[in-house]
Amino acid sequence: MSDSSETSQKTLKMDHSKVFNDPIHGTVELHPLLIKIIDTPQFQRLRNIKQLGGAYFVYPGASHNRFEHSIGVGHLAGQLVEALRTRQPELDINDRDVLCVKIAGLCHDLGHGPFSHLYDQMFIPKVPHPPGPLGDKMAKWKHEEASVEMFDHLVKSNNLELEAYGLILPEDMDFIKQMIEGLKDPKAVQWPYCGRPKEKSFLFEIVANKTNGIDVDKFDYFARDCYHLGMQNNFDHLRFIQFARVIKVKKDGLNHICCRDKEVGNLYDMFYTRNCLHRRAYQHKVNKIIEHMIAEAFLKADKHIKIEGSQRQMFTLSTAIGDMEAYTKLTDHVFEQILNSSSKKLAKAKKILEKIISRKHYKFLGEIKPEPFPTKKVIGEWEKELAALDFIVLFLTFDYGMKDKDPINNVYFYSKRNPDTAFNITRDQVSKLLPACFSEQLIRVYIKKTDEPSVEAARRHLIKWCEDKGLPNPQYGEIATPEVIPGGNI
16 A cells, blocks of 8 residues: 555455456456455346347347456556556555546446346336336436446445455545546536545546546447457557546646647547447447347336345336346346246237347338438427338437537647646647548438338338438438448348
């Protein structure tokens, strides 16, 4: 322990660290407390939650899970905070800070449900919300909040002695949980509540950076997802860590993690990689309809899946988010549970999943790129019209992570000559070849029937509908983003 730590080394619990062999980061050594956390039911459930949801049904290599991603983020969080401590001792980063940052990285995804984002973005929003506190919770529920709840549950149910490893409670618990959620508006934060003083505001940018989206969570999933999808990752996160520097910014008076000015091109590569991953994998046209079908099956099965929680109370597929003991038991296995069920109550849900397994998923009719993109009211009207024709409509957005804004506008840089002065770099200062538009929205239309005559008739009907609405003709292929694995993206 460093001199700044308030607990002497003699009183600390000195267990042995363990070494993991990771295909992305190589040899990864983790602190004993991180090992204690990993060896709990709440963390081990992440072995059974696919990192990319339904993408495994499109990309055969996308079989990785939240478990290994979380270990990778914990490792990279430690690498970044240790690099800052070594290069800038004046920041007064102590051993408690380092350990808390590592724990936040490790536990940031504890709250994910079955098939990751499918559960919180495509299933929970469509479930009829019960009256009362649980319904209110479901209406605004996000997996980050569940991660904080699950972390609390993990610590309590396993009687983890955090103080034995030098942490101070409740201060460090508050700090870890706030890092998992991220600071949406650092200027509005009451700093003592966050567990660290204002001078250490930069620590909240390591795991979940709400200011510009550059954090170790992305560093790991870019590298890991590209590896398993068979794609090229153009971003070098180790180079970012090498040049990361903390500087006090005059604009808001806070200490921010800044990057060397010459690395701005590397950061544009990072956001371009994110966009490519969304186009080619996360929002691939077949992946999205398969996830839609899984969510549809979950909706039909919801009331009939019973999960025992605390005090022997029973919860459903959706209401399990209200009880962490029940939620711990909820993983991707629910797909197989429905698929292999003989219950008549699950027959409709089972039939949908059988279509996925036999590759009889709903057929893609085309995608439309209206300019300008319609209002929510118009979208609702179109959705009703197309649903009446037995069409399924999905609305998608592709961007660089900050909606229609250039994310680099929120990044601070420093120069070799003035390493203690932070400044912004505009797109025009970098290159005229960079994108002028950072967001694109489109509409994808599918049909449940799979026979060729019905699909062709539906395509003609869609073309006529587009003409009547004054919309461009639907596109059937991915013109802007070609397939990258021949035969793999069917």
